[in-house]
Amino acid sequence: MTHTFHDCWFLTGATAVGKTGIGIALAQRLGAEIISLDSMAIYRGMDIGTAKPSAAQRNAVPHHLIDIVDPADEYSVAQYVEAAAATVADIRARGKEPLFVGGTPLYLKSLLRGLFEGPPADWQLRREIEQELAHVGQQALYDRLTQVDPVAASHIHPHDTRRLIRALEVFRAIGEPISHQQLQFEEGRPADECRVFVLRRRREELHARIEGRVEAMIDAGLVDEVRRLVATGGSPVVSATAEPAVATLGRTARQAVGYREALAYLAGECNHDEMIARIKARTRRFAKRQGTWFRSLSECRFVDVVGDVDADAVAEAIAVEGQGT
Helix, strand or coil: CCCCCCCCEEEEECCCCCHHHHHHHHHHHHCEEEEECCCCCCECCCCCCCCCCCHHHHHHCCEECCCCECCCCCCCHHHHHHHHHHHHHHHHHCCCEEEEECCCHHHHHHHHHCCCCCCCCCHHHHHHHHHHHHHHCHHHHHHHHHHHCHHHHHHCCCCCHHHHHHHHHHHHHHCCCHHHHCHHHHCCCCHHHCEEEEEECCHHHHHHHHHHHHHHHHHHCHHHHHHHHHCCCCCCCCCCCCCCCCCCCCHHHHCCCCHHHHHHHHCCCCCHHHHHHHHHHHHHHHHHHHHHHHHHCCCEEEEECCCCCCHHHHHHHHHHHHHCC
């Protein structure tokens, strides 16, 4: 089923750019309710590492699609789009505006351009490809994708393991390149026909904010949160890269930024300082990939922010520009 979200409001941007506060102010300005655009905030109990809105922020403006799935469960993009469509309908039925706030680019692209529903995940085939990855390495696997689907390879970063494996999985499952199925997924609209606003900061400032956020998450008890999530009936903590027999963190949740590194620390694979350094480095890489995604979407309008912004002033400027759409 195809859903249209082009007339919704969107506030997005890289991790740590400052979306939450401006999102609250924008929602209040618009008379809107917020729909989370975050693929990890959907998981219950994963609070610190996902920087979920606080209880006070959720009380200020109704939030949706947060804490809807147990961390042991998988949750597809298709499920998210269906849930988002139902939530938008519910919000509008109450005379409110829907405002998506969050930084998951694939969710954003799926809402704006429709969803490519390739074959369902073939976990056995995916495990075989993961084993190949461990054996031959990332570059060799990327070279294989370049041979069978050069178009997909040109849109996938050589280090984007998840998308690389999925593209090879689809090719092996149906014998046809994933890029042949995705053509409609590449057709965008002009920015002035949409209300998609991307907060943007200078690289150095964003990196400094990422450093501060990671340190605040550690101080807030990220490791203890992960320890609780994996404490299933006294089972020992498992390696972040292992496939545990019993765990409360599912395949997707275990790969979340911060959680994978904390799992490695708890498994004795790195020390505390190394864990923090790994989280910071991976978060910086994630923010860079987010920026690449946003720049590739014609629907996006960029809003440059610096320092401690006046959330109300930024929200007002966005509202005025968006209401002219």
